[in-house]
Amino acid sequence: MAEQNLTSIVGVVESVEGNVVIQQSDGGQNTPVSEGMQLAANQIIQTGPQGAVLINLANGQTLSLGRNTTLKLDEDVTGIAAIEDAQATDEDVQQVIEKVLAGNFDDIEETAAGEETGISSSSQEADIVQHELVTGDVTSGFDTQTTGQETTGVSFREAATDNTYEVPVILDIDRITSDSVVNMTEASGIITVTGSVAAPNIASGNITLTVNGNEYYGVIDGNGNYAIDIPGSEFTADSDHRIEASATVTDNNGMQGTATSTEFYFVDTQAGSDNSAPVVTITEDADNDGRITTAELSGDINVAIGLPNGAVAGDTISVSDGVSSADIVLTSSDIANGQVLTSFANPGEGENITVEAVLKDQFGNVSNTGQDSALINAVPVAVDDSASTTEDTALTISAADMLSNDSDIDGDTLSIDSFTQPANGTLVDNGDGTFSYTPNADYNGTDSFTYTVSDGNGGTDTATVNLTVTPDNDMPVAVDDSASTTEDTALTISAADMLSNDSDIDGDTLSIDSFTQPANGTLVDNGDGTFSYTPNADYNGTDSFTYTVSDGNGGTDTATVNLTVTPDNDMPVAVDDSASTTEDTALTISAADMLSNDSDIDGDTLSIDSFTQPANGTLVDNGDGTFQLTRQMRTTTELTASPTRSVTAMAARIRRR
Structure with missing residues (x-):
C-alpha cells in the first residue's frame, strides 16, 4: 500500500477481529487490516464472515464494522459521523429510521443522513436497532433473518464531551448445533451454546442466554469467547425455537457497552412420524417357522424391510446381520413401494442369523429397532469330553462315551466321522468302537484331540477331548x-x-x-x-x-x-652359617656348605645369587663354587649371619634355579 499524505488520514484501527482487509481499487491483492494501521480517505474496508473492526476517526468519533460488511471511507462516512444534535430533530431521526426500515435509502435527506454511505452487506434485508444512549450512539445493523444467523452491523460512536462513552460491542451466537437442528440425542443431553463478543480492550464481560423463558448466565473470557451449558430439553420446550443473548462488556477504562443477538433453530426428535420400527422379514424362511431348511435355502439370505410411518425420501434404512451392514438411502420409489429388499451371506449350516434394521433421518434421529431371526438347517451339537491317564500308559476311549453328551435336534443317529491327532501322543481307531491314546514317552501334562460328529444327513459338529497325563516321577540326571x-x-x-x-x-x-x-x-x-x-x-x-x-x-x-x-611358587628358606680362620690367614668357604642348611618346600635347586662384603675383610667369589675371605686387620672376628632369606654370614643371597 502506497504511503498516504498525512492530510488524507481519516482514522486509525483500534482493534480487529477475524478477517478484515482493505480492498484495492485496481484489483490488486487485498491488504490485511491490523491494529494501529492508519486508514486513508476513500479506502474500502471489507469484513469477512467472522470479521469485525473498530476504527478511531480523525474527528474523535469511533466507527465499528460488523461481519460481511463493506465500507468506503469517503466524505459521506464523515458526513454521517459528524451529525450534531442541532442538525437533526427527533422527527428527522424518526424519518431516517422509517426510510431505512422501508429500504428507501435514496429518499434520506442529506441533512439527516448525508449522501450514500457506501455501506453494503451480503444480507438481503436490513434492520435498524434503536438505542436510547446517553452518549447518543447510533447503530445501523444487518441481519440475514435466516435460521442460524445473528445480528451483525456497522456502528458509529460520537466522542463524549464528559470523558464517558459506551463501548461498541459486536455479539455473535454460534449455531446451536452443527446443523441448527436439535435432534433426539441432543434433546436428551446437554447442549453447549458458544459464541464470541468483539469489543475494544475487553476487561470483563457477562453473557445472559434466554431460552424457553429461562435465563442462563456465563462470563466472557479475555479472548471474547463464552460457552454455557443448557439442557437440551429447554430447546425442545421453547415453542418459538430461538435463543436470545444479551452481553455487557467493561473495557480497561471501566466504560461499558451492551449488545443483543438472537439465534433460531429447529427441533426434530423423531425418525419418521412416530419412531416406529421397520418391519424386518427373512423371506428365505418361507414358512416363517424360524428355521431355514435345505429346501428353503437357495444361496444368500433374502430380507425384506417394511418402512415405518413417516419415512421420506432421503432417510436411511440401516440394516445389519451382526457380520456385515448396509445403509440404504430411501428413494421416492422405495417410499411408494413401502419396503426395501436386501440380502446377507449364508452364515452356514447350524448358524442363527438375526437381521436388525432402524430408520435414520437427516437430522440424526434413529427409530426403534426391528428384527427377525432364523436357524439355518439344524445340525448335531457336539460337547467336549475329558479323560486322563498316567505318564507312559495307554488309554482306551469308547466312541459311545464320546457321543454320550452329544445331541441332535432332529433325533438323527450320531457317529464319529473323523478325528485329529493329539500334539503329545498318538490316537488310533481300533475299529471296534474304541480309540487308543498313547502319550509320548515320559510326557506328562495336558493334551487333546478333536472329533467330528455326523448326523448322517450332512449335519456335523466338532468337539474336543481334553486329556490329562499325570506325571510318574523321573529321576533327575546329574552331570559332572x-x-x-x-x-x-x-x-x-x-x-x-x-x-x-x-x-x-x-x-x-x-x-x-x-x-x-x-x-x-x-x-x-x-x-x-x-x-x-x-x-x-x-x-x-x-x-x-x-x-x-x-x-x-x-x-x-x-x-x-x-x-x-x-602350584604357586614358595620362597626358599636361608639359615645363618658360621666359619673361622686365624689372623692374616685367608678363609675358603664353599657354596655347598653355605647352602647345606637352606631349604625350599617346592624342592627347587638353590644357588647363591649375590653377597655383601664383610666389614673387616674382603670376600671374593672364586668362580668354582667357593668363596675366599681375606682379613685386613690383626684381629680375630667371628662372622655371623642374620636370620633372613639371604646368608649374611658371607654376605650371600640365595636364589633358586
Missing part, C-alpha cells in the same frame, strides 16, 4: 562339573553353576541335597547358594568331591566336581 584354583587359594562354587548342566525330564526344580568332602581340602556350604573349597596348605594337584541332586519328589542323582589346584 570341573573347577580350578591356585595353591593356597580358596574357591567359591555356586550351586547354580553345579546344577546348570543337570536336568529333570519332569521339569522339577533341582537342588543340592548333600555333598562329600574332598581328599585334599575342605568344602563348606555357605548357606547362600554357594560352596567354598579350600585346598590344604601348599597343596597342588587334583582333587574332587561329589554332590547329590534332588528333584524334590524323591528323585536323586550324584555327580562329581573335579578340581585342579595349580
Whole structure:
C-alpha cells in the first residue's frame, strides 16, 4: 500500500477481529487490516464472515464494522459521523429510521443522513436497532433473518464531551448445533451454546442466554469467547425455537457497552412420524417357522424391510446381520413401494442369523429397532469330553462315551466321522468302537484331540477331548562339573553353576541335597547358594568331591566336581652359617656348605645369587663354587649371619634355579 499524505488520514484501527482487509481499487491483492494501521480517505474496508473492526476517526468519533460488511471511507462516512444534535430533530431521526426500515435509502435527506454511505452487506434485508444512549450512539445493523444467523452491523460512536462513552460491542451466537437442528440425542443431553463478543480492550464481560423463558448466565473470557451449558430439553420446550443473548462488556477504562443477538433453530426428535420400527422379514424362511431348511435355502439370505410411518425420501434404512451392514438411502420409489429388499451371506449350516434394521433421518434421529431371526438347517451339537491317564500308559476311549453328551435336534443317529491327532501322543481307531491314546514317552501334562460328529444327513459338529497325563516321577540326571584354583587359594562354587548342566525330564526344580568332602581340602556350604573349597596348605594337584541332586519328589542323582589346584611358587628358606680362620690367614668357604642348611618346600635347586662384603675383610667369589675371605686387620672376628632369606654370614643371597 502506497504511503498516504498525512492530510488524507481519516482514522486509525483500534482493534480487529477475524478477517478484515482493505480492498484495492485496481484489483490488486487485498491488504490485511491490523491494529494501529492508519486508514486513508476513500479506502474500502471489507469484513469477512467472522470479521469485525473498530476504527478511531480523525474527528474523535469511533466507527465499528460488523461481519460481511463493506465500507468506503469517503466524505459521506464523515458526513454521517459528524451529525450534531442541532442538525437533526427527533422527527428527522424518526424519518431516517422509517426510510431505512422501508429500504428507501435514496429518499434520506442529506441533512439527516448525508449522501450514500457506501455501506453494503451480503444480507438481503436490513434492520435498524434503536438505542436510547446517553452518549447518543447510533447503530445501523444487518441481519440475514435466516435460521442460524445473528445480528451483525456497522456502528458509529460520537466522542463524549464528559470523558464517558459506551463501548461498541459486536455479539455473535454460534449455531446451536452443527446443523441448527436439535435432534433426539441432543434433546436428551446437554447442549453447549458458544459464541464470541468483539469489543475494544475487553476487561470483563457477562453473557445472559434466554431460552424457553429461562435465563442462563456465563462470563466472557479475555479472548471474547463464552460457552454455557443448557439442557437440551429447554430447546425442545421453547415453542418459538430461538435463543436470545444479551452481553455487557467493561473495557480497561471501566466504560461499558451492551449488545443483543438472537439465534433460531429447529427441533426434530423423531425418525419418521412416530419412531416406529421397520418391519424386518427373512423371506428365505418361507414358512416363517424360524428355521431355514435345505429346501428353503437357495444361496444368500433374502430380507425384506417394511418402512415405518413417516419415512421420506432421503432417510436411511440401516440394516445389519451382526457380520456385515448396509445403509440404504430411501428413494421416492422405495417410499411408494413401502419396503426395501436386501440380502446377507449364508452364515452356514447350524448358524442363527438375526437381521436388525432402524430408520435414520437427516437430522440424526434413529427409530426403534426391528428384527427377525432364523436357524439355518439344524445340525448335531457336539460337547467336549475329558479323560486322563498316567505318564507312559495307554488309554482306551469308547466312541459311545464320546457321543454320550452329544445331541441332535432332529433325533438323527450320531457317529464319529473323523478325528485329529493329539500334539503329545498318538490316537488310533481300533475299529471296534474304541480309540487308543498313547502319550509320548515320559510326557506328562495336558493334551487333546478333536472329533467330528455326523448326523448322517450332512449335519456335523466338532468337539474336543481334553486329556490329562499325570506325571510318574523321573529321576533327575546329574552331570559332572570341573573347577580350578591356585595353591593356597580358596574357591567359591555356586550351586547354580553345579546344577546348570543337570536336568529333570519332569521339569522339577533341582537342588543340592548333600555333598562329600574332598581328599585334599575342605568344602563348606555357605548357606547362600554357594560352596567354598579350600585346598590344604601348599597343596597342588587334583582333587574332587561329589554332590547329590534332588528333584524334590524323591528323585536323586550324584555327580562329581573335579578340581585342579595349580602350584604357586614358595620362597626358599636361608639359615645363618658360621666359619673361622686365624689372623692374616685367608678363609675358603664353599657354596655347598653355605647352602647345606637352606631349604625350599617346592624342592627347587638353590644357588647363591649375590653377597655383601664383610666389614673387616674382603670376600671374593672364586668362580668354582667357593668363596675366599681375606682379613685386613690383626684381629680375630667371628662372622655371623642374620636370620633372613639371604646368608649374611658371607654376605650371600640365595636364589633358586
